[in-house]
Amino acid sequence: MNANFINPFLSSVSNVLATMAQTESQAGPLSLKKDATACGDVSGIIGMSSPQGKGSFAISFSEGVVLAITQRMLGEEHTEIDSTVTDLVGEVTNMAIGGAKQLLADTGYDFGLASPVVVRGKDHKIDHQSKKATLLIPFTSDVGEFFIEVNFEPS
Amino acid sequence: MNANFINPFLSSVSNVLATMAQTESQAGPLSLKKDATACGDVSGIIGMSSPQGKGSFAISFSEGVVLAITQRMLGEEHTEIDSTVTDLVGEVTNMAIGGAKQLLADTGYDFGLASPVVVRGKDHKIDHQSKKATLLIPFTSDVGEFFIEVNFEPS
Numbered sequence: 001m002n003a004n005f006i007n008p009f010l011s012s013v014s015n016v017l018a019t020m021a022q023t024e025s026q027a028g029p030l031s032l033k034k035d036a037t038a039c040g041d042v043s044g045i046i047g048m049s050s051p052q053g054k055g056s057f058a059i060s061f062s063e064g065v066v067l068a069i070t071q072r073m074l075g076e077e078h079t080e081i082d083s084t085v086t087d088l089v090g091e092v093t094n095m096a097i098g099g100a101k102q103l104l105a106d107t108g109y110d111f112g113l114a115s116p117v118v119v120r121g122k123d124h125k126i127d128h129q130s131k132k133a134t135l136l137i138p139f140t141s142d143v144g145e146f147f148i149e150v151n152f153e154p155s
Numbered sequence: 156m157n158a159n160f161i162n163p164f165l166s167s168v169s170n171v172l173a174t175m176a177q178t179e180s181q182a183g184p185l186s187l188k189k190d191a192t193a194c195g196d197v198s199g200i201i202g203m204s205s206p207q208g209k210g211s212f213a214i215s216f217s218e219g220v221v222l223a224i225t226q227r228m229l230g231e232e233h234t235e236i237d238s239t240v241t242d243l244v245g246e247v248t249n250m251a252i253g254g255a256k257q258l259l260a261d262t263g264y265d266f267g268l269a270s271p272v273v274v275r276g277k278d279h280k281i282d283h284q285s286k287k288a289t290l291l292i293p294f295t296s297d298v299g300e301f302f303i304e305v306n307f308e309p310s
Contacts, residue, residue, distance in 0.1 A: 044284075047202025047211070047269020056202070056270045083282070090284030114202020114269050115211045115308060121279025127238070129199075129245030129271040153270060 004107045006030070006135060009057065009150050012099030013139065016092055021072040025141035033136040038147040039123045042066050042081050044093025047114035048101075048152070055152035057097050058126050061089065068143035086118045093118070096148075159262045161185065161290060164212065164305050167254030168294065171247055176227040180296035188291040193302040194278045197221055197236050199248025202269035203256075203307070210307035212252050213281050216244065223298035241273045248273070251303075 010027040017023045040060025048055045061069070063081055069092075070078050070085050078085055093116040101111050119126075128134040128151035135150045165182040172178045195215025203210045216224070218236055224247075225233050225240050233240050248271040256266050274281075283289040283306035290305045 043274070045200060045272050045274075047204070047272070049202070049204055049267035049269050054268065054270050056272045058272065086282045087284065090282065094284070112204035112267050113209065114204050115209045115306060116284040117200050117202070117211045117213065118282040118284055119198070119200075119274045119276075119279050120282070121274075121276045124274050124276025124279045127241045127245065127273040127275070129242065129249070129273055151270060 005104070005109065005152065006150060008100040008103030008107070009096070009148060010137065012103060013059065013096045013148055015099055016095045017069070017141065020092070020095070021069045023069060023072060023141050023143060025139045028138040028140060030135050030137045032133045033149070038136055038149060039125055040147065041122055042086060042089050042118065042120045043124065043126060044089045044116050044118050045126065046093055046097050046116040048097070048111040049114070050109065050111045051155070052109060053152055053154040055130065055150070056128050057100075058149040059089075059093055059096060060126065060147045060149070062144065062146070065144040065146050081120050086120055090116045090118045160259070160264065160307065161305060163255040163258030163262070164251070164303060165292065167258060168214065168251045168303055170254055171250045172224070172296065175247070175250070176224045178224060178227060178296050178298060180294045183293040183295060185290050185292040187288045188304070193291055193304060194280055195302065196277055197241060197244050197273065197275045198279065198281060199244045199271050199273050200281065201248055201252050201271040203252070203266040204269070205264065205266045206310070207264060208307055208309040210285065210305070211283050212255075213304045214244075214248055214251060215281065215302045215304070217299065217301070220299040220301050236275050241275055245271045245273045
């Protein structure tokens with residue numbers, strides 16, 4: 001995966017959190033993850049398919065971080081990852097990949113998007129099942145750290 | 156969702172487990188799940204996109220069931236959900252949806268498939284983020300029960 005492919009995800013995620021949750025975030029150093037994976041308490045996952053290949057995108061939050069983001073986005077305090085919070089993670093996932101899709105279209109990638117799926121459960125792990133490595137990118141923000149994972153396998 | 160759409164998933168899942176793991180399984184009564192979801196210890200999830208709509212498919216196993224299936228598929232005993240087991244769940248997910256895609260093509264649905272993602276973690280839950288309800292279908296087998304979830308949102 002080259003920078004032209006990955007950068008749209010990084011800027012789209014930061015854009016969505018800045019716009020929707022007034023939260024500035026910075027992407028940290030990316031690493032290649034071949035099997036091990038980020039742990040999160042809640043993750044939004046979405047699949048991508050195109051004539052050029054297929055892949056998957058995930059964004060994972062700890063409980064503390066997602067509850068802080070929920071507070072900022074909705075102005076409501078939630079004390080656990082309930083259905084409002086999972087819906088919000090689904091929305092963030094949708095907006096993040098929607099923004100990335102638009103940016104990627106400018107560089108020649110055209111994706112069909114699947115429906116997002118949100119997984120919740122303490123310290124779950126995500127394994128992207130493609131022959132290509134998964135990129136793991138940590139983000140820092142004033143409410144804490146979160147992660148995205150991007151996997152793409154050219155056809 | 157009508158029977159023409161859901162039946163290919165049911166028969167494909169049973170076919171894959173019979174062929175790959177010599178395990179007969181029967182689909183139980185399906186139910187509509189609008190928010191609550193099946194719990195599993197490991198789930199394979201895959202997104203579908205097509206001009207007709209988008210959706211997601213998940214298959215969830217408890218640890219006991221997936222370890223028994225692993226034993227039958229690989230002839231190896233695994234005592235926990237390690238990377239071999241998650242890879243196997245990814246393969247089963249791929250084969251199940253690949254079979255369903257072929258059967259669906261006969262009824263006029265044509266899907267692009269994303270890469271499968273496998274999620275592991277004790278008692279995680281899956282929320283399909285679409286405006287349409289998710290169908291939850293339990294399967295029984297001689298190694299225990301497992302679940303599939305199918306969500307499809309016409310465009």
